[in-house]
Amino acid sequence: MDAIPVTITRRGAGETTRTDVWWGTPLAIFVGLSLFVAYSTWAAFQNAHYTYGPYLSPFYSPVIWASPGDTAGLEHAWLGVKPDWIPALLPFSPALLILPFPGLFRFTCYYYRGAYYKSFWADPPACAVGEPRNSYLGEQWFPLILQNVHRYFMWIAVIFLFILSYDVWLAVWFPNPATGATEFGVGLGTIILTVNVVLLSSYTLGCHAMRHVAGGAHDEVSKHPFCDKAYACSTALNYKHQLFAWMSLISVAFSDIYVRLCSMGIWSDVRFL
Numbered sequence: 001m002d003a004i005p006v007t008i009t010r011r012g013a014g015e016t017t018r019t020d021v022w023w024g025t026p027l028a029i030f031v032g033l034s035l036f037v038a039y040s041t042w043a044a045f046q047n048a049h050y051t052y053g054p055y056l057s058p059f060y061s062p063v064i065w066a067s068p069g070d071t072a073g074l075e076h077a078w079l080g081v082k083p084d085w086i087p088a089l090l091p092f093s094p095a096l097l098i099l100p101f102p103g104l105f106r107f108t109c110y111y112y113r114g115a116y117y118k119s120f121w122a123d124p125p126a127c128a129v130g131e132p133r134n135s136y137l138g139e140q141w142f143p144l145i146l147q148n149v150h151r152y153f154m155w156i157a158v159i160f161l162f163i164l165s166y167d168v169w170l171a172v173w174f175p176n177p178a179t180g181a182t183e184f185g186v187g188l189g190t191i192i193l194t195v196n197v198v199l200l201s202s203y204t205l206g207c208h209a210m211r212h213v214a215g216g217a218h219d220e221v222s223k224h225p226f227c228d229k230a231y232a233c234s235t236a237l238n239y240k241h242q243l244f245a246w247m248s249l250i251s252v253a254f255s256d257i258y259v260r261l262c263s264m265g266i267w268s269d270v271r272f273l
């Protein structure tokens, strides 16, 4: 049978025969991620209003060192006051020390890669839409091969889940001004921080790399009942990975906003118990 020659014409940047609103999702992702990066960067440099009562903003947790004189921050600091060997000229904030770790976990997430490759790099902007470049090196080459560190950052993200869960535990112990002791209570902030941990856990435990770990790296996971169940649980979360990626992103930013505005006296925390 004779071979039939096929000619494929390369589309120019943004060229497409699609008639739907194909640019709507990439534009929404561009706006959403830009807002988050702008707000979280601003919040990380503030080094103020990151605690309120027993609440600690997740952007600042854990507080390794706090600035001298920051009494509220020092109550949460693991190692006390910022040491002298940190140059005074460098901008300092407890958030700047820890945010790169969850930040890089998200940056290298398989879902976010697909989202920002389209929205920020137009590579391509959407399916069947022309892209503004003629070559594609993929993730097997530098620099995108570095995205493979995701599987290691996943373990750091799991450690953060334990730390943020501990912050929820601390968020139920309110100071009693009359006695000076702490007493059990539940405020709106407690609930917001709890929901945040649930959403972050749903996002992290449904990670593609976590599925591999949960399955015990077996070729035939169905022959290993425990791993099979763990793999099924992780897969169930993975089906909604995009949803949890966005909900946890919003909840972590909103948790910081809530603590910040309560600390600034703009919002009042509501106590239920």
Ligand code: FES
Pocket: 105, 109, 110, 111, 112, 150, 154, 203, 204, 206, 207, 208, 209, 210, 241
């Ligand atoms: S693939 Fe999204 S968190 Fe790992």
